[in-house]
Amino acid sequence: MDALGDGRYSIRVVEQLTGLTARQIRYYETKGLLAPQRTAGRQRLFSAADVERLQWIRTWRGEGVTLAAIKTRLQAAKPAHAAAGRTPARETDAWARLSRPALTSLYPVSDRGRLMEVMEERHRSRKDGDR
DNA sequence: GTTCTAACA
DNA sequence: TGTTAGGA
Known part of the structure; x- marks a missing residue:
């Protein structure tokens, strides 16, 4: 599945x-850090964008950023222009800074295989020292 | 069988 | 946060 x-x-x-x-993912949702869509049966359906947000949440949390601060960053990063269906006029806004460059920095890889490895490493570190 | 919410350890 | 109860 x-x-x-x-x-x-x-x-x-x-x-x-x-x-x-x-548990964490659901908790972050209650905190308003993301709002995945739901099935008719109320089960969450996460988009790639949701996954991306969660990866940033995880990264920032690891840096000691509070959920409230992360929420602010995500809201700043949320491209209002995306919903509006047009390109942002200013490339100097938070979204521009947090999108491609930040992601590339976090995952300096271009092939999916390596990316999966990186994420797996992170997954394994979840239970121990990484906190 | 999987996920959900609520609530307690 | 983890975990479990009790449902959908």
């Missing part, structure tokens, strides 16, 4: 992808 095939992931897959526990 993993890939839903259409860019949406079950919470279990998101656990593997982010190295977070389902």
Whole structure:
């Protein structure tokens, strides 16, 4: 039960992808850090964007950033222009700083295989020293 | 069988 | 946070 095939992931897959526990993921949602869509049965369906947000949450949390501060960063990073369906006029906003460059910095790899390895490493460190 | 919410360890 | 109860 993993890939839903259409860019949406079950919470279990998101656990593997982010190295977070389902408990944490649900908790972050209650804190308003993300709002994955739901199935009719109320099960969460995470988009790639949701996964990306969670990866940032995990990274920042590891740096000691509080959830409140992370929420602010994510809100700043949230591209209002995306919802508006147009390109942002200013490339100097938070979104521009936090998107491509930051992700590239976190995962300086271009092949999916290596990316999965990196995430797996993070997943393994979840239970111990990484906190 | 998987995920959900709520609540307690 | 982890874990479990009790449902959907």
